[in-house]
Amino acid sequence: MKPVRFIPAILTVVSLWTTMGMAKTTMMAFMPADTQFQTVLAGIRAELDTSYAIGVVDMSKPFTVQEVAKKCRNNDVKGLILMDRKAILAAQDLQKTDSAFATMPKFVYMTLMVEASTKGLSNVAGIKFEVPVYTLVTNFRIISQKDFSKVGIFYRKSYSNSIEEAKKLLSKEQFSLQTVCVDCEQTEKTTPQDALKVMKKSFDKMVKEQGSEVFLVLADNLVVNNASLTEFWIEKVKKKKVPVIAPLDMLASAQIGLAVFTADPDLPQLGAQAANQIVEFFENETPLKTIGFEPTISIKSTLNQAVAKEIGWKLKADKLGRINKMIK
Amino acid sequence: MDQFINKNNRTYRRPLPIIAGLFLCMSVYAQATLLVCIPGKQNAQQIQSGFDGLIGAGKTMAFGRIKDLDATLSASPDAAIIASEPFFAYTPGYKISLGGKAGSAGEKYHIVAASKEITAQNIGEKKVGIVDFLGKDRLPLFIKDQFSVEIKILKRVNKEDDLLTMIGMEAVDAIIVSASQFKEIQSNTKLPLAIIASSSKTIGFASYGQKEGKEDENQKKALLKAPVPLLKEIGIEGWEPR
Numbered sequence: 199m200k201p202v203r204f205i206p207a208i209l210t211v212v213s214l215w216t217t218m219g220m221a222k223t224t225m226m227a228f229m230p231a232d233t234q235f236q237t238v239l240a241g242i243r244a245e246l247d248t249s250y251a252i253g254v255v256d257m258s259k260p261f262t263v264q265e266v267a268k269k270c271r272n273n274d275v276k277g278l279i280l281m282d283r284k285a286i287l288a289a290q291d292l293q294k295t296d297s298a299f300a301t302m303p304k305f306v307y308m309t310l311m312v313e314a315s316t317k318g319l320s321n322v323a324g325i326k327f328e329v330p331v332y333t334l335v336t337n338f339r340i341i342s343q344k345d346f347s348k349v350g351i352f353y354r355k356s357y358s359n360s361i362e363e364a365k366k367l368l369s370k371e372q373f374s375l376q377t378v379c380v381d382c383e384q385t386e387k388t389t390p391q392d393a394l395k396v397m398k399k400s401f402d403k404m405v406k407e408q409g410s411e412v413f414l415v416l417a418d419n420l421v422v423n424n425a426s427l428t429e430f431w432i433e434k435v436k437k438k439k440v441p442v443i444a445p446l447d448m449l450a451s452a453q454i455g456l457a458v459f460t461a462d463p464d465l466p467q468l469g470a471q472a473a474n475q476i477v478e479f480f481e482n483e484t485p486l487k488t489i490g491f492e493p494t495i496s497i498k499s500t501l502n503q504a505v506a507k508e509i510g511w512k513l514k515a516d517k518l519g520r521i522n523k524m525i526k
Numbered sequence: 527m528d529q530f531i532n533k534n535n536r537t538y539r540r541p542l543p544i545i546a547g548l549f550l551c552m553s554v555y556a557q558a559t560l561l562v563c564i565p566g567k568q569n570a571q572q573i574q575s576g577f578d579g580l581i582g583a584g585k586t587m588a589f590g591r592i593k594d595l596d597a598t599l600s601a602s603p604d605a606a607i608i609a610s611e612p613f614f615a616y617t618p619g620y621k622i623s624l625g626g627k628a629g630s631a632g633e634k635y636h637i638v639a640a641s642k643e644i645t646a647q648n649i650g651e652k653k654v655g656i657v658d659f660l661g662k663d664r665l666p667l668f669i670k671d672q673f674s675v676e677i678k679i680l681k682r683v684n685k686e687d688d689l690l691t692m693i694g695m696e697a698v699d700a701i702i703v704s705a706s707q708f709k710e711i712q713s714n715t716k717l718p719l720a721i722i723a724s725s726s727k728t729i730g731f732a733s734y735g736q737k738e739g740k741e742d743e744n745q746k747k748a749l750l751k752a753p754v755p756l757l758k759e760i761g762i763e764g765w766e767p768r
Binding site: 244245247330332333336340367370371372464467470471474477478482484488492493495496497520 | 591593640662678679681682683684685687688690691692694695696697714715716717718
């Protein structure tokens with residue numbers, strides 16, 4: 199038996215012993231093993247100092263609530279980091295079985311519609327995962343030569359509150375958001391085909407009568423799907439020469455070639471933003487209610503210059519340094 | 527051969543390359559004689575390659591975050607540092623040998639808000655955003671010294687571009703920016719931004735500080751020959767000996 203085989207194990211034990219010995223605050227992250235979740239966790243760890251230790255419960259593997267509760271108790275866990283829906287459900291189950299988990303602070307990241315998804319969880323704060331409409335629109339204006347002010351958007355009824363909030367914020371930047379709801383007049387469940395009909399009927403009117411200069415396509419399967427892409431969006435954009443911006447970088451890819459500008463959350467910076475919330479709570483004693491659910495602040499942007507050229511949308515060369523990925 | 531199989535038929539990766547890698551990293555840390563950290567622009571890679579060319583590969587380390595600079599300082603305690611001037615005011619044992627200049631020797635910092643309800647009197651109770659150019663512990667000291675206020679909730683970001691998003695999204699009530707950052711932000715927004723307080727002193731740009739008693743004249747001379755594009759990456763146009 200070669201002793202060298204034990205070196206990694208010894209190093210791991212020493213490292214854990216050192217970390218746990220120094221740690222004042224131990225947290226447990228409930229998350230899937232996927233790369234993007236690991237990136238956010240790495241961002242959190244990089245920003246926190248050595249007085250924090252974060253263990254992981256892999257939500258991709260089978261687990262029981264009792265096992266997770268035991269792991270948390272054994273490590274004297276002071277707070278939970280919850281990433282994705284399955285993690286939230288696990289925390290809800292923990293709350294039901296053990297009152298200590300009800301009072302424990304919970305930080306929720308990488309979850310869409312986070313406020314609705316965390317209903318039923320107590321002592322919770324977090325970051326909204328969607329790239330805000332405000333961020334997309336203002337960042338596109340910064341790189342555009344045209345000082346546009348009217349932005350068209352199709353949305354579903356359940357997004358009404360977000361749309362109203364975006365309207366309010368954008369009005370301060372002198373933008374007007376021109377909105378069409380794709381399912382507000384439906385009495386039965388709206389299908390993508392129903393939504394497509396609404397969009398086809400409204401698009402020209404929004405451009406001609408309301409003067410929409412840019413369209414923001416939400417990452418919503420009622421608004422963007424295979425049928426709407428091939429039958430509507432790509433054809434309309436080319437014909438009307440109206441730029442599309444979206445919170446989904448796939449739409450700016452060379453294969454799809456719909457959007458001129460897209461933005462996704464910058465995951466390491468999302469981790470840094472999350473770490474700030476953790477520090478706020480544990481070190482500055484800011485109540486979780488005050489921390490609340492912040493918007494995603496940092497983005498990674500993509501610019502499809504080929505689409506911009508095709509529709510004749512001119513860009514400010516001196517501002518393109520802000521773009522993270524260029525598609526030529 | 528990177529892998530071997532034990533008697534239970536389980537495959538292991540040889541730990542030796544990992545250990546060798548660890549020692550290699552430690553030796554690079556040990557040799558680093560110049561540490562560079564100018565947060566906010568996300569250009570640490572460009573800065574690294576520029577100083578590699580100027581000082582020599584393996585002798586410099588560039589960081590995008592003060593936290594990483596602080597962590598490396600313990601391994602390279604004698605290394606010289608290029609950082610924003612206030613960094614040296616709150617890091618004992620360093621003497622500034624070269625001060626960066628960009629038209630002037632420094633600039634004012636401002637607290638900027640988009641609402642008339644935010645004032646110099648109530649700013650202490652508000653959420654304020656800032657690029658983390660000094661680190662978690664030094665930033666409150668800098669703010670107190672320059673603005674005579676303690677901010678209740680300070681939101682630190684690593685990217686300058688995020689400041690506008692923060693104030694526009696109302697994630698913060700105000701931001702603290704340098705005069706040049708403010709000018710750039712104003713060119714990107716129609717928000718009614720207004721200065722509600724300015725720093726008591728003019729704050730120096732990127733500066734070169736050497737550990738007292740460990741001055742390296744050759745390194746200083748090499749820095750004086752830094753090309754303009756590299757100086758631009760750290761936000762200055764030239765050096766002024768101190």
